[in-house]
Amino acid sequence: NAGVTQTPKFQVLKTGQSMTLQCAQDMNHEYMSWYRQDPGMGLRLIHYSVGAGITDQGEVPNGYNVSRSTTEDFPLRLLSAAPSQTSVYFCASSYSSADRSTEAFFGQGTRLTVV
Amino acid sequence: AQSVTQLDSQVPVFEEAPVELRCNYSSSVSVYLFWYVQYPNQGLQLLLKYLSGSTLVESINGFEAEFNKSQTSFHLRKPSVHISDTAEYFCAVSDGDSSYKLIFGSGTRLLVRP
Numbered sequence: 001n002a003g004v005t006q007t008p009k010f011q012v013l014k015t016g017q018s019m020t021l022q023c024a025q026d027m028n029h030e031y032m033s034w035y036r037q038d039p040g041m042g043l044r045l046i047h048y049s050v051g052a053g054i055t056d057q058g059e060v061p062n063g064y065n066v067s068r069s070t071t072e073d074f075p076l077r078l079l080s081a082a083p084s085q086t087s088v089y090f091c092a093s094s095y096s097s098a099d100r101s102t103e104a105f106f107g108q109g110t111r112l113t114v115v
Numbered sequence: 116a117q118s119v120t121q122l123d124s125q126v127p128v129f130e131e132a133p134v135e136l137r138c139n140y141s142s143s144v145s146v147y148l149f150w151y152v153q154y155p156n157q158g159l160q161l162l163l164k165y166l167s168g169s170t171l172v173e174s175i176n177g178f179e180a181e182f183n184k185s186q187t188s189f190h191l192r193k194p195s196v197h198i199s200d201t202a203e204y205f206c207a208v209s210d211g212d213s214s215y216k217l218i219f220g221s222g223t224r225l226l227v228r229p
Contacts, residue, residue, distance in 0.1 A: 004158075031215035040124065042205060042219035043159075050215060058216070090158060094214035102147055102166070102214030106158040 002026050006091050006107035013081040013114045021076040021110050023091030031094045032074040033104070036060065036087040043090060049074055081114045088112070117141055119208050121220035129228050130198055136191040136223045138180075138206030148189040149207040149217070150180055159205065165189060176200075201227045 007022045025032065030051050035043040035058075045058030049068040063085060065077040074093075078085060088111050094104040118141045128134045140146065147166050151159040163174040170182040180191045189206060206220040 033215045033217075035217075035219075040221055042119075042121075042221040043207075043217070044219070045216060048215040092159075092215075092217075096214070102209060103149070103161050103164060104214050104217055106151075106160075108158045 004091055004093050004105050004107035006089075006110050008110060009108065010111050011113070013078070013112065015081060015083060015114060017081050019078055019081065021078075021089055021091075021112070023074045023076065023107060024072050025074075025091075025093040025105070026072065027093060027095070027105065028071060029093035029095045029105075030071070031096070032068065033058070033092045033094075034064070034066065034074070034076045035090045035092065037090060037109070038087050046076065046089075078112075081112075083114045086112060086114045117146070117208050117210055117218045119206050119218050119220035121206055121223050123223050124221065125224045125226060127226045127228060128196055131195045133194050134192065134196050134200075134225065136204050136206075136225065138189045138191065138220060140187050140189065140206075140208045140218075142187050145210065147209045147214075148180075148182060149209075150174075150178070150189070150191050151205045151207060153203045153205065153222075155202075162191075162204070196225070196227050198227050198229060200225060 004025045033048040034046040047066040049055045091107045092104040120139045149164045150162040152162045163172045165182045173179045207217040
């Protein structure tokens, strides 16, 4: 099993450009989330999905769009990149089970720089 | 809304010394608690978790954490650290069965010196 796979690992964008960060998981998890990590701030939730076709906003959703057409994929779109979106982005997946074990599995991250 | 506080941004310690990384969370009726570790240029890996039952939870590499409901704390401890424990440690909390919505602390960088 590959787990959670994020592409690309590194990206440099110019202000105003758009791009999509890819996230795929092969664990058949219902839940997927996107976080951004900034120095001294830990990880903050951008968007999440509790199943195919269902998405919702997290703490810092502005400037980002998501969709969930399949269980496996959860891409994050930057519509018009801004320097404030320079960050490390992590995708995570998790599941709900009878014993309510709620561990989240993380990808390796995408380091994005907006110049 | 839930919040998580990690008071120490960096903890330097000598190899084989004990260490405690502090984590406090805001009160909630039902809460699950996690410690994640992030090695340089890598993603987050689960270190240990508290869901219910025994308040003392252990990891396979010698770390342990104790859930203290009255003090709303979930401090991470290790009696003897190794150089390889150098990493950033994040405490996280979720409300009930909302693993897609973790609230993270700001992280503590553990720096183990020889």
